[in-house]
Amino acid sequence: MAQDSRGLKPEPAVRVRGLTRRYGERTILDGVDLDIGRGEFVALLGRSGSGKSTFLRALAGLDHGVPGSGRFEAPDAVSVVFQDARLLPWKKVADNVSLGLKGDIVRERALRALGEVELTARAEAWPMQLSGGEQQRAALARSLVREPELLLLDEPFGALDALTRLRMQALLLDLCARHQPAVLLVTHDVDEAIHLAQRVLVLEQGRFIVDLTIDLPSAPAERELRFAEVRMQLLTSLGVTEKELRRVA
Amino acid sequence: MADLSIATARTGTGSRAKPAGWLRLPSRSAALAEAGETSRRRKRKLGPGPVIPYGAAIGPALLLILWSLGSATGFIDDRILSAPWTVASTGWELIQDGRLQENLWTSFVRSFWGLFWGIVAGASLGVIAGLSRIGEYLVDGPIQIKRAIPALALIPLLMLWFGIGEGMKILTIALITFAPIYIQTHDGLRSTDARFIELAETLDLSNAQFLRHVVLPAALPGFLLGLRFGVTYSWLALVVVEQVNATSGLGYMINLARTYGQTEVIILCLAVYAALGLSSDWLVRLITRKALPWRKILAD
Ligand SMILES: Nc1ncnc2c1ncn2[C@@H]1O[C@H](COP(=O)(O)OP(=O)(O)OP(=O)(O)O)[C@@H](O)[C@H]1O
Numbered sequence: 001m002a003q004d005s006r007g008l009k010p011e012p013a014v015r016v017r018g019l020t021r022r023y024g025e026r027t028i029l030d031g032v033d034l035d036i037g038r039g040e041f042v043a044l045l046g047r048s049g050s051g052k053s054t055f056l057r058a059l060a061g062l063d064h065g066v067p068g069s070g071r072f073e074a075p076d077a078v079s080v081v082f083q084d085a086r087l088l089p090w091k092k093v094a095d096n097v098s099l100g101l102k103g104d105i106v107r108e109r110a111l112r113a114l115g116e117v118e119l120t121a122r123a124e125a126w127p128m129q130l131s132g133g134e135q136q137r138a139a140l141a142r143s144l145v146r147e148p149e150l151l152l153l154d155e156p157f158g159a160l161d162a163l164t165r166l167r168m169q170a171l172l173l174d175l176c177a178r179h180q181p182a183v184l185l186v187t188h189d190v191d192e193a194i195h196l197a198q199r200v201l202v203l204e205q206g207r208f209i210v211d212l213t214i215d216l217p218s219a220p221a222e223r224e225l226r227f228a229e230v231r232m233q234l235l236t237s238l239g240v241t242e243k244e245l246r247r248v249a
Numbered sequence: 250m251a252d253l254s255i256a257t258a259r260t261g262t263g264s265r266a267k268p269a270g271w272l273r274l275p276s277r278s279a280a281l282a283e284a285g286e287t288s289r290r291r292k293r294k295l296g297p298g299p300v301i302p303y304g305a306a307i308g309p310a311l312l313l314i315l316w317s318l319g320s321a322t323g324f325i326d327d328r329i330l331s332a333p334w335t336v337a338s339t340g341w342e343l344i345q346d347g348r349l350q351e352n353l354w355t356s357f358v359r360s361f362w363g364l365f366w367g368i369v370a371g372a373s374l375g376v377i378a379g380l381s382r383i384g385e386y387l388v389d390g391p392i393q394i395k396r397a398i399p400a401l402a403l404i405p406l407l408m409l410w411f412g413i414g415e416g417m418k419i420l421t422i423a424l425i426t427f428a429p430i431y432i433q434t435h436d437g438l439r440s441t442d443a444r445f446i447e448l449a450e451t452l453d454l455s456n457a458q459f460l461r462h463v464v465l466p467a468a469l470p471g472f473l474l475g476l477r478f479g480v481t482y483s484w485l486a487l488v489v490v491e492q493v494n495a496t497s498g499l500g501y502m503i504n505l506a507r508t509y510g511q512t513e514v515i516i517l518c519l520a521v522y523a524a525l526g527l528s529s530d531w532l533v534r535l536i537t538r539k540a541l542p543w544r545k546i547l548a549d
């Protein structure tokens with residue numbers, strides 16, 4: 001495990017070279033290169049329709065039949081969390097979490113994972129009896145119980161209210177610190193990206209136009225200043241004008 | 250109409266003095282009045298109104314009353330429609346000499362086996378067509394053609410092939426009942442939510458696991474819906490085969506009664522049909538509820 005993801009990177013967890021994906025005439029991904037280190041937390045920003053999900057689905061191996069070229073190496077153990085929790089409604093929460101697990105202590109592992117997201121009490125509930133935030137926590141438990149080397153998240157908190165989202169973000173950070181997967185988080189929330197990730201990418205016109213390492217100083221005042229700077233830079237690269245920014249600031 | 254009015258308008262009348270403007274807040278006195286009635290569940294403002302226990306019986310009971318009144322006053326001619334009590338006493342006689350039970354049992358057994366083979370054929374063909382493309386090409390076409398032919402039109406041919414014995418009757422019922430079960434099962438298997446297919450892929454499920462945990466549970470509601478249709482059709486089919494040619498069964502009783510002009514027996518048999526249809530439908534709904542526990546919470 002790479003404790004220091006900003007230092008020497010031995011073998012990256014993910015290596016993408018010249019990845020191209022097309023829908024009809026439109027090139028969504030245009031020869032993209034990317035390395036993600038082991039245990040590294042990367043956030044992917046981009047306008048709506050810029051191809052973030054297309055990229056994530058390519059890494060997850062879910063884009064059968066989408067024409068394109070290039071190659072990528074990803075670990076075998078990949079977990080995906082979607083924007084919708086995607087729990088099977090006919091299985092109890094615990095059975096959703098343990099679905100497809102191999103080995104003999106499957107149930108114990110599922111319950112332990114539910115414990116990590118504080119859902120032990122709801123293990124025997126039907127998914128439809130959970131709130132949106134609880135469902136997404138169950139989905140998180142399902143993805144982490146597989147001990148993934150790569151965790152792909154496609155706007156996992158997009159449908160949650162601000163308060164729940166904040167708690168989910170903290171939970172995600174805790175869980176990632178404990179399990180150390182490489183993470184690719186697709187989001188369109190710039191603040192979320194800066195808060196959570198060690199590195200932020202911006203996808204635009206089929207390429208990563210920004211690849212920024214987040215290095216916030218620890219002193220609060222400087223930290224705030226640097227945060228504002230980074231935020232500004234990212235928003236600008238996303239096409240938000242200064243005038244628009246000043247209007248809402 | 251009263252149920253559709255807004256509650257604040259009703260409770261707030263006592264304190265009209267305060268001009269609350271267009272935004273009418275519930276006044277304090279109204280709030281207190283409501284707090285005093287907490288034991289009563291808060292009424293819905295919209296919707297068809299509260300549930301009355303056994304309310305579903307009101308309509309049929311009303312019909313029965315009208316029928317009795319009509320017969321008692323002589324408004325309904327006894328030769329057109331026998332009086333309810335005539336039907337009841339005839340029913341009692343038929344039960345005592347055992348004819349009703351005998352014919353009912355014969356019909357029930359026919360229906361049961363017809364439905365049984367209909368379920369077996371419908372479910373297995375549905376699974377074959379639903380799970381494999383080749384299976385669909387082989388099975389679906391002939392079934393669609395068969396569906397296009399009215400079941401009644403098949404009976405002469407079935408009679409020529411299989412005679413007029415029990416086998417032919419059961420086969421006819423099976424042929425009629427298997428269609429909806431086949432269609433719903435096939436459809437259920439084919440319309441598995443694409444999002445769940447994607448999920449199964451990311452969870453690395455094997456084919457067998459995918460079938461067992463995703464595809465089959467997803468198709469179960471469809472199958473059960475088909476079963477519900479199938480059960481209803483099995484009674485319909487029964488009427489068809491028993492009225493075409495039979496020497497026993499409810500349909501035979503009706504035919505005989507027609508010959509002798511006994512409307513009370515006809516009515517009695519119709520009532521038995523209704524009871525059979527309703528109770529079997531209720532049974533399937535019960536099975537559905539037991540088989541889909543995760544659905545129940547939606548209805549609650
Ligand atoms: N199955 C498809 N067929 C055709 N076009 C598609 C398909 N899926 C996506 N696209 C197109 O590809 C582009 C990129 O889509 P993608 O879903 O990757 O965007 P995104 O960056 O994830 O957007 P959002 O932030 O709104 O989720 C969009 O313009 C979309 O219309």
Ligand SMILES: [Mg+2]
Pocket residue numbers: 052053054154
């Ligand atoms: Mg997307």
